Amino acid sequence: MSDLNKPDIPEGELPQEVVAELRRRYVSSVTIPEAVDRAVLQDAQSVLHPPQPSQPNRRTWLFGVVTVTSLAAVLMIAMLPQWRNSVPDDAFLQMARSDRAETAATAGDSSSGEAPRTIVTGRDRQDAADVDGDGRLDILDAFALARRIQTGSVRGTVGDQNGDGVVDEADVDLIAMSVVML
Amino acid sequence: MNVAVDHSGCVASRRRRVPTAWIVLILFDVCLVALVCAQDDQPNRAVAEQTPVGTIVQIEGPADVEPDDVRFEAIDVFVDAGDESLAAYQFELQSRTPGVEIVGIEGGEHAAFAEPPYYDARAMNNNRVIIAAFNTGRNLPSGRSRVARIHVQLQGPGLKEYETKLTVSATVNGKRIPAEASISRTQA
Numbered sequence A: 001m002s003d004l005n006k007p008d009i010p011e012g013e014l015p016q017e018v019v020a021e022l023r024r025r026y027v028s029s030v031t032i033p034e035a036v037d038r039a040v041l042q043d044a045q046s047v048l049h050p051p052q053p054s055q056p057n058r059r060t061w062l063f064g065v066v067t068v069t070s071l072a073a074v075l076m077i078a079m080l081p082q083w084r085n086s087v088p089d090d091a092f093l094q095m096a097r098s099d100r101a102e103t104a105a106t107a108g109d110s111s112s113g114e115a116p117r118t119i120v121t122g123r124d125r126q127d128a129a130d131v132d133g134d135g136r137l138d139i140l141d142a143f144a145l146a147r148r149i150q151t152g153s154v155r156g157t158v159g160d161q162n163g164d165g166v167v168d169e170a171d172v173d174l175i176a177m178s179v180v181m182l
Numbered sequence B: 001m002n003v004a005v006d007h008s009g010c011v012a013s014r015r016r017r018v019p020t021a022w023i024v025l026i027l028f029d030v031c032l033v034a035l036v037c038a039q040d041d042q043p044n045r046a047v048a049e050q051t052p053v054g055t056i057v058q059i060e061g062p063a064d065v066e067p068d069d070v071r072f073e074a075i076d077v078f079v080d081a082g083d084e085s086l087a088a089y090q091f092e093l094q095s096r097t098p099g100v101e102i103v104g105i106e107g108g109e110h111a112a113f114a115e116p117p118y119y120d121a122r123a124m125n126n127n128r129v130i131i132a133a134f135n136t137g138r139n140l141p142s143g144r145s146r147v148a149r150i151h152v153q154l155q156g157p158g159l160k161e162y163e164t165k166l167t168v169s170a171t172v173n174g175k176r177i178p179a180e181a182s183i184s185r186t187q188a
Helices: A016-025 A034-048 A058-086 A090-107 A139-151 A169-180 B002-050
Strands: B055-059 B070-085 B088-095 B100-107 B128-134 B142-155 B160-170 B180-185
Touching: A058 B002, A139 A169, A139 B088, A139 B128, A139 B160, A169 B128, B055 B180, B070 B088, B070 B160, B088 B142, B088 B180, B100 B128, B128 B142, B128 B160, B160 B180
Parallel strands: none
Antiparallel strands: B055 B160, B070 B142, B070 B180, B088 B128, B088 B160, B100 B142
């Protein structure tokens, strides 16, 4: 057995300062639990690097798009009846007037010899003139509007087919024209 | 330690909220589609219930004419409203045999419908026409009354077949009434 590892000086004979310094240097380190370490790290990160506002991901975008589309659909459904009943159609009226004049000229040659009250339709306005609200367009819608005009019971611009702000005979004629359109 | 617990709790609650919102949105859309379908279906059903059935009418014609010969006739349109007073009507006539063209339309015999009815000018030189008229006065016909006369140009011999359809007949109050329409060749 070698004596190399043997201390030259017994520990009990070392100076007290040396012993104290050696004990301070070689003391075992404190073991910190991993959870505590992680918590401290996150706490530090939250202070040093505050979280950025989160960017919307694809799912959020999709949700938003579907929501907006649904709301737009609801709005359209709610507004559709009003649009149908209030779309002014100057071209339609103009065409009807010209057709009426043309038909009057044609029918003037017929055997009746009377000035015909003929009005011609141009295109479909199926739901725009449902004055009596029975879900179909027929001569009774024109009749109902004519009766309202006659009795003075027109409510606002309800039945204003040509969009001129006045409910009168022209609107009745427009509805009737729609009825007999081929 | 507290930070970690709060963070994970926030994520968990967010993950729970998203599917609920999706379910609500899907239910909302389903209700929306059902509403639209119901709105579209209702008028169609009403129209289908009220659409009258056409009647086939044959009117005899001379047999001793050449196939290219052209002649003119007038067809009277009658509406029989029974005991009720007829204030409005809508009538459709369509030829089912070739060689028939509508060339003119005039009013009826009663003062309430003496003026020509509404019709589409495209019915001229065509084989189909829809006529309609109304009167808001009190002097209205009842029983069987001629409400219009339709002038036609005919080509060729034999009978001509027409389909007639009375779509609307109503009183002065706008109440629909059962009525019968008929046509016949105008007697000279």
